[in-house]
Amino acid sequence: MPEAPRSVRATLxxxxxxxxxxxxxxxxxxxxxxxxxxxxxxxxxxxxxGWPQVAQFSLDREGFELHDFEGRFDQFDDDDSIARQFYPQVIAHVKAHTGAKRVVVFDHTIRKRLPADLSQQTTVQRPAVLLVHSDYTERSGPQRVRDVLPDEADTLLQRRVAFYNVWKPLYQRVEELPLAMCDATTQQDGDLLRMNLNYPDRTGEIYVLRHSPQHRWIYFPQMQAHQALLLKTYDSETDGRARFMGHSAFEDPTTPPGAPKRESIEVRTMAFF
Known part of the structure; x- marks a missing residue:
């Protein structure tokens, strides 16, 4: 009989x-x-x-895929170089795996183990998010298009638009705080709770998830720097495909003592079809 996939028990x-x-x-x-x-x-x-089934996962079904990342880049301490050199690699990667006609990068975040104190964080460097969430909602997805591309938004929103995050390690494999994805086929619309993000000058919103015993969680232990996750966080299509995918970093109980601290980058893109 084939070996059963390995799993860990952890808190979310x-x-x-x-x-x-x-x-x-x-x-x-x-x-x-x-x-x-x-x-x-x-x-x-x-x-x-998820490694035994890595080739079977689909952005439009489970809401995520993992692929080798063809680009090479090692200047993650330089935001200007990230925008000039790494963003084009991300755009090519998203186009290749989604078939999108046009892809726009609108920001990125370096994720590390940082204090929760907001005063110790920057707009680019943030701690790993230990919260089950999906980055956009039915309302905030289209609003993001209007914010980023105000002159084109009305025309672009008449066709399909989807948001994909590209998540990858910076320089070395991930040995602690890996990312877990909730198989979108096991989520129900009612599991998604709108959460207000209150800033001094505006209010945004994302989805967080209520617990369901039906949720099936997947991760890819020991991800290498040449690999990247594609995470779908919004899709305007309502034809049954995955639209919002819950995910969260988590404390892996199998992480060995003294393991290197996780360093990853998350690049957010909007794709037009």
Missing amino acids: NYTVDNGIPPDYWFYEPDASVKKNPPGTDVREVAIHD
């Missing part, structure tokens, strides 16, 4: 569905504000090794 931070939209504040609100933070429903789940 889901969000309680109490009928009130959860919120996250990027500044300290007035003392009268009653916060409703996400991630307070901590659940132990099985997270399955």
Whole structure:
């Protein structure tokens, strides 16, 4: 008989569905504000090794794929070089694996193990997100197109648009805080909870997930720097394909003591078809 896929048991931070939209504040609100933070429903789940089935995963079905990344780049400490040299490689990668006619990169984040204190973070360097979430919602996806491409948005939004994150290690394999993906075929629309992101000058929104025993979690242990995950975080199509895919970093209980700290980059793109 074939060997069963390996899995680990680890905790993921889901969000309680109490009928009130959860919120996250990027500044300290007035003392009268009653916060409703996400991630307070901590659940132990099985997270399955995706390597035995890596060729079978589909962006339009499970919501993610893993491929070798053809480009080569090693100047991740230089934002200008990332934009000039790495972004074109990301665009080529997304086009090759999605068939998109046009791909636009709109930002990137270097993920490391950093303090949760916002004062210790920058706009580019952020800690790994230990929260089950998907980056865009039914409303914030189209709004992002309008924000990034205001002169073209009305025309572009008449056709299919999808957002893909390209997630890859910087220089060495990932041995701690790997990324787990929720198979989108095991999510229900009702599992997605809209969360407000409160900034001093605006309010954005993403989805966080309430727990369901139906969720099937996948990860790729020991990802190498020449490999990249494609994560679908929004799709305008409503024909049954994956539209929003829950994901989260997690503390892998099999990480050996003294393992190198995870360093990865997440590049966010919008693709037009």
